[in-house]
Amino acid sequence: MAKVTDIVLWDKPGEKVLLLGNHAIARGALEANIAVYAAYPGTPSSELTDTMAAVAEKAGVYMEYSTNEKVAFETALSAAWSGLRAMTAMKHVGLNVAADTFMSAVGMGVEGGFVIMVADDPSMWSSQNEQDTRVYGKFANVPVLEPSDPHEAKEMVKYAFDLSEKFKHFVILRTTTRSSHARGDVVLGELPEDIKQARRKFGKFKKDPTRFVDIPAHSRRFHPQILEKIEKIREELNNCPFNWIEGKEDAKVGIIAPGLSYAYVKEALAWLGVDDVKVLKLGTPFPVPYGLLEKFMDGLEKVLIVEELEPVVEEQVKTWAYDKGLRIPIHGKDLVPRVYEMTTRRAVTAIAKFLGIGTPINFAEIDEKYEKVSRIVPPRPPSLCPACPHRNSFFAIRKAAGPKAIFPSDIGCYTLGVLPPLKTVDTTVAMGASIGVAHGLSIATNGSLAEKEHKSGKEKQIIVATIGDSTFYHTGLPALANAIYNRSNVLIVVLDNLVTAMTGDQPNPGTGQTPHGMGRRIPIEDVAKAMGADFVAVVDPYDIKATYETVKKALQVEGVSVVVSRQVCALYKIGQMRRRGEKWPIYHVIEDKCTGCKICINAYGCPAIYWDSETKKAKVDPSMCWGCGGCVQVCPFDAFEPMKEEGE
Amino acid sequence: MREYNIVITGVGGQGILTAANLLGWAALHAGHKVRVGEVHGMSQRFGSVIAYVRFGENVYGAMVPEGKADVILSFEPVEALRYINYLKKGGLVFTNARPIPPVQVSMGLATYPTLDEMKKIVEEDFGGKFMAFDAEKLALEAGNIVTTNVVLIGALSQTPGFPLSEEEIKEVIRISVPPKTIDVNMKAFELGVKAAKEMLRL
Numbered sequence: 001m002a003k004v005t006d007i008v009l010w011d012k013p014g015e016k017v018l019l020l021g022n023h024a025i026a027r028g029a030l031e032a033n034i035a036v037y038a039a040y041p042g043t044p045s046s047e048l049t050d051t052m053a054a055v056a057e058k059a060g061v062y063m064e065y066s067t068n069e070k071v072a073f074e075t076a077l078s079a080a081w082s083g084l085r086a087m088t089a090m091k092h093v094g095l096n097v098a099a100d101t102f103m104s105a106v107g108m109g110v111e112g113g114f115v116i117m118v119a120d121d122p123s124m125w126s127s128q129n130e131q132d133t134r135v136y137g138k139f140a141n142v143p144v145l146e147p148s149d150p151h152e153a154k155e156m157v158k159y160a161f162d163l164s165e166k167f168k169h170f171v172i173l174r175t176t177t178r179s180s181h182a183r184g185d186v187v188l189g190e191l192p193e194d195i196k197q198a199r200r201k202f203g204k205f206k207k208d209p210t211r212f213v214d215i216p217a218h219s220r221r222f223h224p225q226i227l228e229k230i231e232k233i234r235e236e237l238n239n240c241p242f243n244w245i246e247g248k249e250d251a252k253v254g255i256i257a258p259g260l261s262y263a264y265v266k267e268a269l270a271w272l273g274v275d276d277v278k279v280l281k282l283g284t285p286f287p288v289p290y291g292l293l294e295k296f297m298d299g300l301e302k303v304l305i306v307e308e309l310e311p312v313v314e315e316q317v318k319t320w321a322y323d324k325g326l327r328i329p330i331h332g333k334d335l336v337p338r339v340y341e342m343t344t345r346r347a348v349t350a351i352a353k354f355l356g357i358g359t360p361i362n363f364a365e366i367d368e369k370y371e372k373v374s375r376i377v378p379p380r381p382p383s384l385c386p387a388c389p390h391r392n393s394f395f396a397i398r399k400a401a402g403p404k405a406i407f408p409s410d411i412g413c414y415t416l417g418v419l420p421p422l423k424t425v426d427t428t429v430a431m432g433a434s435i436g437v438a439h440g441l442s443i444a445t446n447g448s449l450a451e452k453e454h455k456s457g458k459e460k461q462i463i464v465a466t467i468g469d470s471t472f473y474h475t476g477l478p479a480l481a482n483a484i485y486n487r488s489n490v491l492i493v494v495l496d497n498l499v500t501a502m503t504g505d506q507p508n509p510g511t512g513q514t515p516h517g518m519g520r521r522i523p524i525e526d527v528a529k530a531m532g533a534d535f536v537a538v539v540d541p542y543d544i545k546a547t548y549e550t551v552k553k554a555l556q557v558e559g560v561s562v563v564v565s566r567q568v569c570a571l572y573k574i575g576q577m578r579r580r581g582e583k584w585p586i587y588h589v590i591e592d593k594c595t596g597c598k599i600c601i602n603a604y605g606c607p608a609i610y611w612d613s614e615t616k617k618a619k620v621d622p623s624m625c626w627g628c629g630g631c632v633q634v635c636p637f638d639a640f641e642p643m644k645e646e647g648e
Numbered sequence: 649m650r651e652y653n654i655v656i657t658g659v660g661g662q663g664i665l666t667a668a669n670l671l672g673w674a675a676l677h678a679g680h681k682v683r684v685g686e687v688h689g690m691s692q693r694f695g696s697v698i699a700y701v702r703f704g705e706n707v708y709g710a711m712v713p714e715g716k717a718d719v720i721l722s723f724e725p726v727e728a729l730r731y732i733n734y735l736k737k738g739g740l741v742f743t744n745a746r747p748i749p750p751v752q753v754s755m756g757l758a759t760y761p762t763l764d765e766m767k768k769i770v771e772e773d774f775g776g777k778f779m780a781f782d783a784e785k786l787a788l789e790a791g792n793i794v795t796t797n798v799v800l801i802g803a804l805s806q807t808p809g810f811p812l813s814e815e816e817i818k819e820v821i822r823i824s825v826p827p828k829t830i831d832v833n834m835k836a837f838e839l840g841v842k843a844a845k846e847m848l849r850l
């Protein structure tokens with residue numbers, strides 16, 4: 001098991017390796033001779049970007065962590081306009097951020113291949129909503145390729161670049177959590193000479209304002225052209241190597257399985273012991289190639305479409321069948337749930353119902369027994385890490401602002417501040433929305449300082465927004481400008497842990513360095529001052545008292561205050577220390593001093609501290625303590641102290 | 649072989665994804681078609697974690713279907729129970745015995761079931777076998793608590809019908825861990841093997 005970044009660069013065609021879907025896609029991009037890659041991290045897409053960052057220099061690829069998905073999109077798009085092969089990646093909600101450029105530029109097309117990797121998250125393992133990117137594809141008339149396993153994902157990248165170049169059109173490669181974060185056997189292909197020799201590729205932009213300037217006179221031409229292109233692509237996809245018909249040729253029943261659903265359908269059929277069916281495996285859920293569909297439907301008496309989330313394929317198939325006058329039952333979302341992710345169980349249940357047979361095991365019985373179990377299993381939601389600086393920030397904010405304050409927050413690890421005991425997150429909507437929401441709430445409850453009538457001093461509703469460093473640069477900046485410009489009365493605490501922690505410690509403008517070396521660091525406090533914030537301060541949240549006092553002071557100020565709470569991410573720091581073989585202090589409870597007041601548990605909530613119900617005292621799990629010493633500052637009875645022996 | 653399904657559970661940060669990846673590579677080296685399913689991102693932060701390792705001809709998706717796990721390998725006792733619906737009849741639950749009480753339990757909002765209660769549920773309601781042992785203690789004995797996952801993998805290798813050989817797994821561990829830690833990891837593996845042999849004799 002070599003390092004992933006080594007495997008992705010291996011010049012060993014034919015070698016079989018175990019790769020995560022996202023790693024396989026990175027390899028596919030290299031095999032396709034990619035030149036430019038730009039993205040903003042987002043689970044479940046992040047490992048693709050991290051892998052590209054790790055191999056870029058050795059492969060002659062320009063790679064950047066962009067500040068958000070829209071600028072990443074524009075960076076890659078411009079490279080594709082210049083004749084280079086370019087790629088951007090994002091999670092599903094990231095496409096919403098890039099959507100303005102995406103929808104407007106699609107008609108302009110590209111010169112070099114342009115692939116947009118979008119990772120959906122059905123069941124919302126790490127996301128704020130459950131949207132189906134295939135709908136975006138249909139909306140924008142951009143073809144969507146969807147792999148059923150990691151090896152296919154790698155192969156699809158190459159096909160996607162070819163398809164994009166052939167039609168000078170965008171192509172979406174859509175994954176889901178279960179394809180991006182699934183490992184599978186992947187057979188390595190050939191790497192091009194440019195990649196092997198780390199040859200950086202440069203492009204040429206050919207001016208054409210009638211194409212690249214979207215004034216209405218030009219854009220009016222685009223829409224019919226896009227529609228024409230997508231129908232030509234629909235034709236082309238009849239011969240796409242990722243679409244095929246399998247199973248019994250003269251079967252009377254058929255199942256259509258796009259993307260990853262194909263994997264579940266295969267397992268379900270084997271589990272059910274059913275082989276009297278024909279299967280249409282679809283690697284291109286949009287547009288569905290009608291020629292292949294016609295061949296598949298020939299002789300069938302009924303059809304089931306097993307697809308995850310929205311009925312994207314179902315609607316195309318039904319429309320086609322209606323126009324053809326085909327009068328056979330076509331099932332889909334009546335048997336397959338429209339919410340949450342596809343599973344083998346769901347596929348088995350839908351197919352069994354469709355065929356009028358029983359399931360191989362009694363799922364209802366398992367559910368019934370599990371229902372009983374789930375009542376005695378205590379919940380274990382994710383929590384802020386031990387030594388997480390955000391815990392201290394929230395603790396201090398809550399104490400200083402009081403329980404009546406409103407706490408809009410944002411997207412990042414710190415969203416976990418919503419959970420007890422911290423409960424310092426009242427709203428979270430989308431990247432950067434904390435500041436916009438804080439401003440709106442202030443206008444609604446206090447009025448603007450620019451208005452004749454507004455509430456201030458003791459009358460004002462206290463509003464404290466929290467936002468992470470990467471999120472601040474992502475979409476917090478325009479919202480901050482808006483709040484300062486329109487004179488609201490809010491405190492914004494930027495939880496600056498110097499990395500994009502939630503997605504795996506990627507750098508951002510606050511970190512400064514880029515994968516190529518040192519970029520230029522942009523201190524958040526400088527931005528806030530330059531924008532004209534009424535109060536700006538920087539604190540270290542490991543000093544809880546100082547943080548509390550600064551927040552208290554900031555709350556006295558009328559207008560927009562910005563407090564930067566800066567301390568490096570604990571998970572990142574501990575990882576670095578482990579690698580260097582360094583030790584950190586481990587704290588413990590002096591039993592005689594612990595009164596059992598539970599402040600450390602009920603107000604602070606460090607996961608390393610637990611309650612010993614026998615001794616009625618707090619205890620520290622030494623394997624989980626990361627040595628920040630926050631407990632010492634929180635305990636009113638001085639019951640915590642570092643142990644003699646240190647960790648790791 | 650048609651399919652072999654392992655569910656690995658525990659608390660974020662315990663090395664669950666590393667264990668899943670090691671087993672996946674061992675299965676690949678043994679010539680199987682492999683799928684490993686994971687969840688990344690915020691859901692990992694000290695919350696409940698599940699990973700799937702599957703291999704065999706009939707394996708396509710990355711998730712083990714409910715009622716089909718041959719083994720649940722759990723890094724923390726109650727996490728085995730949380731995913732007990734994956735266990736097949738006659739399947740085995742192999743768990744580290746040392747509990748990590750969730751914050752809700754410490755706050756007095758929930759209670760933590762005993763090992764005996766867990767055993768009863770696994771055996772009587774789900775028709776499986778339940779075995780708990782202190783893998784953390786063995787990891788410390790080997791020289792580093794971080795090797796708890798290797799202790800558990802060593803134990804797993806001894807379960808009846810387990811399709812990968814000890815040597816296949818050890819080889820992957822040898823080439824995966826930092827060279828300085830090979831001995832500690834090998835010792836952890838052996839202690840897991842020994843513990844499982846003793847338990848399975850009972």
